[in-house]
Amino acid sequence: MSFEMFIPGKAFFGAGVVSKVVELIGNGVKKVFLVTDENLVRHGTAKRLEQILEAGGVEVQIFHEVEPEPSVETTDKAAALARNFGAQAVVGLGGGSCMDVAKAVSVLVTNEGSAANYQGLGLVKKPGVLKIMIPTTAGTGSEVTFTAVLIRRSDGFKGGINDEKLFADYAILDPELTMTAPPKVTAASGMDALIHALEAYTSIHATWFSDMFAQEAIRRIGKWIRIATWNGKNLEARSHMQYAAYLAGLALVHAGVGACHALSYPLGGMFGVGHGIANALLIPYVVRANAFSCPGRYTNVLKWLGYVDEGSNINVRDGALLCAEALDELLEDLELPRTLESLSVGITSEHFPEMAEKALAVSRPMENNPRPFDKELCIKIYEEAMK
Ligand SMILES: [Fe+2]
Structure with a gap:
């Protein structure tokens, strides 16, 4: 048997560990694009994260329109906002959908065009901006995979952007954030x-x-x-x-x-x-x-x-x-x-x-x-x- 071994990015585990996010973002980053969904806004989790980031002197733009089965169209919309904002880092807060969109947006800030252009294997040209994934459900493992699965609403095609450039730089595994999941x-x-x-x-x-x-x-x-x-x-x-x-x-x-x-x-x-x-x-x-x-x-x-x-x-x-x-x-x-x-x-x-x-x-x-x-x-x- 012969095989390859690696652990992508760095991960932090523990109750309350979410407060580490500012330290991980570092001094050079002043604009963070936060990708999440309506539920996390409603539960106040997105607000809490925004406050942690802003207290660290970081400007935050929140995108909370991620749907349960995220689409190319939503991802493109988020990417356009992130480009306009001048995002230097993207944080994905939520389940697999939010993290998948966040990972895709991170590379769409530096690679032009639609997410649809990159559905496939190894099609992303340039590395994205810094990405930090914060799962609030225990499931998809998106914080550690190199895939963003997106549906094209136009024809119902569901396919992944699969590229090593999608690996998160950091994963923050804070079990307290999963407590509100029904x-x-x-x-x-x-x-x-x-x-x-x-x-x-x-x-x-x-x-x-x-x-x-x-x-x-x-x-x-x-x-x-x-x-x-x-x-x-x-x-x-x-x-x-x-x-x-x-x-x-x-x-x-x-x-x-x-x-x-x-x-x-x-x-x-x-x-x-x-x-x-x-x-x-x-x-x-x-x-x-x-x-x-x-x-x-x-x-x-x-x-x-x-x-x-x-x-x-x-x-x-x-x-x-x-x-x-x-x-x-x-x-x-x-x-x-x-x-x-x-x-x-x-x-x-x-x-x-x-x-x-x-x-x-x-x-x-x-x-x-x-x-x-x-x-x-x-x-x-x-x-x-x-x-
Ligand atoms: Fe799965």
């Missing part, structure tokens, strides 16, 4: 993190290094996701989830995600289903389809999730199948949607061929998946997930 957001983003770790662990590009992060993330999420969801004021649970989401992001950066992420893209692009919800709904079916491609690995996941004693001699066939069941049970405990029908967004079986084609076009995650997927298998999974 149960549904906590559950959906926590499942996204779990699926990052699980798909990285079963990726054909998994390495000893990525496995280490994936395993630790799965253990912590298995133990704490229910508590963080149903007892949101529990700082210990929030801390483990925040740390686990970061570890899962590191696993993803090294090994990639798999078919579940690819299959979830059309749910977001065509029907506006949130990323975490879409992935969570599909994962039991994807694990069932993948089960015999790496049964020992799924059996390990089952153990790390705490469903089976680590020392038990469960055979790997049973272990892999039970892993799919355990994930379905977890969705039930978290009260997340378990069928496409229950989403009530108008998905019918007539959409499946188009959805399958769009999922297969998400080529990198599909290529990472241990079992090769074709159109027939994609449609089968959507059919199973329907009711």
Whole structure:
């Protein structure tokens, strides 16, 4: 086995660590563009950060129009404002959507044109301005990935700007900031993190290094996701989830995600289903389809999730199948949607061929998946997930 190892940027973890932001920005930066959403404005989190920055002598412009599944159009609008403002640094405050837009805006300040010009791999020409990511949900791992996923409203295409120039310079992981996330957001983003770790662990590009992060993330999420969801004021649970989401992001950066992420893209692009919800709904079916491609690995996941004693001699066939069941049970405990029908967004079986084609076009995650997927298998999974 041969592989590459790195930890992008520098990260800070701990309750209250958000106050470090001024120190990280440094003396040379006087204009900070803050990318966030309406919820964080309403909860006062954006204001609190603005005050911390202004007390440090920094001028702040807030952009709070990021939508749940962010678009190229919104990103272009933010970038135009940031260019006009003369932003020297971009701070992303929020879930994956806010951080993705912030990362994209950072490079759009120095690279001309629309975000759409850079959707693909390695298309960004110049490094962006300083970027600091501050996640307020424990999930996407966007603070540690080099991707910004954006939907083009014009044609529903959902694709990432994937470029090493998108890595954040600093990530600030302050679990106190995740305390206001409601149960549904906590559950959906926590499942996204779990699926990052699980798909990285079963990726054909998994390495000893990525496995280490994936395993630790799965253990912590298995133990704490229910508590963080149903007892949101529990700082210990929030801390483990925040740390686990970061570890899962590191696993993803090294090994990639798999078919579940690819299959979830059309749910977001065509029907506006949130990323975490879409992935969570599909994962039991994807694990069932993948089960015999790496049964020992799924059996390990089952153990790390705490469903089976680590020392038990469960055979790997049973272990892999039970892993799919355990994930379905977890969705039930978290009260997340378990069928496409229950989403009530108008998905019918007539959409499946188009959805399958769009999922297969998400080529990198599909290529990472241990079992090769074709159109027939994609449609089968959507059919199973329907009711
Ligand atoms: Fe994800």
